[in-house]
Each structure stands twice: as structure tokens, then as C-alpha cells.
Amino acid sequence: MELLENRIRKDGRIGAGNVLKVDSFLNHQIDVPFLSLLGEEFYRLYKDSGVTKILTIEASGIGVACLTAAHFGVPVVFAKKTHTNNIYADVYTSSVYSYTHQRSYDIVVSKQFLSPGDRVLIIDDFLAKGSALLALLSLIKDAGAEVVGAGIVIEKAYQNGGQIVREMGIRVESLARVASMTEAEGVRFC
């Protein structure tokens, strides 16, 4: 999506550890009118998929998920992060490994909010090695719900998360796919 690629070129910064910082519009400050345009694009891509619910993960997925859901007219459910290892009877639980923080944490969703009748679209801000996305897919599977696909704002296509999930037969639509990024050459898109 050219609009997004241009915005990343303009406002994205490459930080220490080859991190792409887009916190001026995506995940600390949220440019709401702009993210609503991204949501409209996800709607265009998935409008015929019978989406009944959007699933994301706290905290940085919530903004784009809500601004996407507004186009679909469906609810958002966000998986909550927890550092306790308790397994509660009333939640679905899955484990995410954070490469940024080099540790695992669990995510949970109340069983009330994912059901066999649901057709779920996953929305998230980033896809890199796919740990969070795989964990969300596991929650949907546990609930007996159906996944219609994933909508990702920025995919780091030089990492293998997108490939793993697509090879599972899951539709993944990323609005920007980063081929490479270096401080010297900036961000290059696929």
C-alpha cells in the first residue's frame, strides 16, 4: 500500500538492534484518521469473508483493530498478556515468545468471546517471526472458531513468520512488506 510505504519512509526510524520505530503514527502515538484508512483497506481485502469478529493482542494492536472493525461493524477482542502461568478454566491460553524482550509470556482470551460460530480476522501491527500470530491462531483453534485470515500493517518479509503462516494455508495480507532495512540505505519494500 503506497500510502503506508510513503509514511514509513517519511516517519519511520531505524533504531538500535535494527528495530523499525513507527511510534509517531502506529504504536505509541496513533494517527487515527490515517489508521482508519488502513482499516478501510483491510475491509476492502476481507469484506467478502463473512468476518464476525476481529482478534488482536494488547496493547499496540488495539488501535488499528478498532479502526478496522469500525468499517466491518463487528466487535474486537484483544488477547491479554499475562506473566502468571496459571491456567484458568474460563480462558483460552497460548504462549508467545518475544524476541525483543527474550522471554515468553502467555496470552489469554475469555472463552465467552470466541465461539465455534465465529469467523475471525486477526489484525496486528507487526509480523516478523510470527510468534504472536501463531499464538492467536492457536486460541482461535482452541475455541473451534474459523480464521478467515490475518491483516498485518507491517511485515518484515526478511523474517520467516509470514512464510510459516502462509504455508499453513492461512491468508495473510500485509499492507507494507519490508524487504530490508539498514541505517545506511533506509527501508526497502518488496
Place this chain on the structure above:
Amino acid sequence: MELLENRIRKDGRIGAGNVLKVDSFLNHQIDVPFLSLLGEEFYRLYKDSGVTKILTIEASGIGVACLTAAHFGVPVVFAKKTHTNNIYADVYTSSVYSYTHQRSYDIVVSKQFLSPGDRVLIIDDFLAKGSALLALLSLIKDAGAEVVGAGIVIEKAYQNGGQIVREMGIRVESLARVASMTEAEGVRFC
């Protein structure tokens, strides 16, 4: 706001420790079209206040903040929770005491995203003893920005947070004000 009071009567549950659970529409599952109506009401209340930015706190404030900001056409900034005590040079920091979890945590906002020229509307899902709201006000003050007021979805009016903040001369608009709640009698509004 009658629409909200009716929804709380219908879907709110009073849990252990006198907690009002509204996670079916507000802070775990998010009823996006409904929260957009709440956002429209915040817009009606604050549309003449020259709001340039909406400030909230992760994670449960982000949904309603984004769906309010969509009416104003302004960005959202969400304060991030951190459990480290490091004070970074590039962030404003403030401390919140959580009565639910009985411990303190810090919240931070990058200095890039709050400036002296900003007229800030705080949006949050709950107001009880006011610890989070006071911490957000402190961040705004540190930034030299101006607060135009706070928009709260549910105020527990039998606790004193709202009174403390209003006595500071800050405008606080709560869409539902709970006077009392018990398992026997349910929720009563002011």
C-alpha cells in the same frame, strides 16, 4: 447517558471484590459500533474545546480513545505501563497506584508526543480513586501542555477520584456515574 446505563444494567456483572465487569463490551471484547457512539457523545461535550490530542493509558483505554478521536480527527497518544524504575531522558514519567493489584507502576509518554502547544483531552474507561487520571494529568503538566478535561466511560461516584480532580478545576465528564452496586441490588446510577 441512558444508552450506556442500560447497557451496563444488561451486560455488566458484579464480580468478586465488588468489581464491575463490563468486559463483554468495553475492556476485553470491544463493541466497536457502540463505543463509537460513546465517542460521539464525548465529541458533543468537548467539540468547542480546541482539542488537538487525546491521551489515554494502555491497554483498556485505547479502544474508546481511538473511537473518540475518530470524531475529533486528532491523534491518540497512549501512556505505556512500565515496571522498571528507570527514568529515561526522552520520556515523561508518572506513577500510578493500582488498588486492584495493590502495587505501583510507572507510566511513560515519549516527549515527542506531548508539547506545550497541545490541548489534551484525557479519555479512559474507568474513574474510581483517580490514581491513573492524576498520573496522566501530571504527564500533561510536565509537558507544558494544556488539559481541556477528561472523558470517562464509567465513574464510580462513591469513590473520591472524580471529586479530587474536579476540585482541581479540571472538567470531568463521565457518561455513567455509579452511585452504588451490590450483588443483591445491582448497579444504581447517580
